[in-house]
Amino acid sequence: MSHLSTLTAGVLGADAAARLLDLLEIRADLRDADGPEVPRAVLAKALTLVLFHRLLGEVPEAARYVAEQAGQAKLVFDHGALRTVAMDLGDLPGGTAAFGRILEPLGYAVAGIYPLERLRMTGRAYAHRDFPEDIAQYFVSEIYPDRFSPPVQQAARAIFGLSADPLDGDAKALLDRLSRRGSLSPAEAAALLPVLSRAFDRHHGVPRLTDYETVLTEFAELAWIATEGNRFNHATDRVPDVIGHAETLKQRGFPMKEAVEISTQGTVRQTAIRAAQVERPFLDEDGSVILRTVPGSFYEFISRDAVAPANDAAPRGLDLRFDSSNAQGIFKMTAAGNKNGRP
Secondary structure, three states: OOHHHHHHHHHHOHHHHHHHHHHEOOOHHHHOOOOOOEEHHHHHHHHHHHHHHHHHHHOHHHHHHHHHHOOOOOEOEEEEEEEEEOOOEEOEOOOOHHHHHHHOOOOEEEEEEEEEHHHOEEEEEEEEOOOOOOOOEEEEEEEOHHHOOHHHHHHHHHHHOOEOOOOOHHHHHHHHHHHHHOEEOHHHHHHHHHHHHHOOOOOOOOOEHHHHHHHHOOOHHHHHHHHHOOOOOEEEEEOOOHHHHHHHHHHOOOOEOOOOEEOOOOOEEEEEEOOOEEEEEEEOOOOOEEEEEEEOOEEEEEEEOEEOOOOOOOOOEEOOOOOHHHHHHHHHHHHOOOHHHOO
16 A cells, blocks of 8 residues: 555545545655655645545535545645634644644645735645645634734633643654654654644633623634634635536535635635534533534635746746635635524
8 A cells, every 4th residue: 555545544444545535636646655754745645635534524515515526527625724813822832833833844835925804814825845736735824812802802812721732742753853854654654644633623622602602793713713623614626617616516506605706816716615504512601511503614616727937947837826805705604604603
């Protein structure tokens, strides 16, 4: 078995890994790599596969879409998005720092910074330095609670202030080794991958319902992190014609976003299936656990045009940039399932 198959099967099981490897477009030198060392690009690809699979388990309409696409054109995993909170989180580094320390050793670098002023957020796109078109990007946004009212800031501290760090000393040492060497042994990579995948989850305790409702009054995105943490907010399938694709999916009964978001340059177009509705626990005033239905994650589609290179010697490549206006429009998806996003 190749490194990619072995690593993915070690987390997902052999059958699930085989199905996933068959569904997704994967370049041959990533799919078939073997040898005494696991290159950072292969480990990075394995992490994207594990996280993609997890999102399918959390978003029923995404799982339905992927199942219906099986046997047709391969899916191209373009990017995953996650949200962070830029504040003192206890043991977990605040904001994008929690994920920069993971993504950079895997071979990623910040390819663009996107002010999301209407949302009081900043987005950072991490693209892989070795295979930027073939390994999914990460769009990591951070929210600034200090730009909201004092009650929201207080509620945010109560929700997020004692977050745990999912990376133990062994994982940090392996990331440092990966950063220095650009590869790990198969055993080291197999030990690190499940720890990295667990970083994309919720690392704070069950929120009090009153705190959740306080942050929700001003900012649905911050309320989303209160229940979902650093899970993928969405995973994105790259398709040739997102506008035509969206119309086809509407006809097939998928609950699609009404309009397609188009970048300022017109070269990037995005839409999505509406967010799943999920049951999450909250603490009531007396400390008892109650369940409420809230917006979960969703599945997105994107089309990227080829653009002229920065210099004549370079080939044309896909426009891998993001667009602040597009992002702010897409982010509304997690408030779309319930009126005003309320439980």
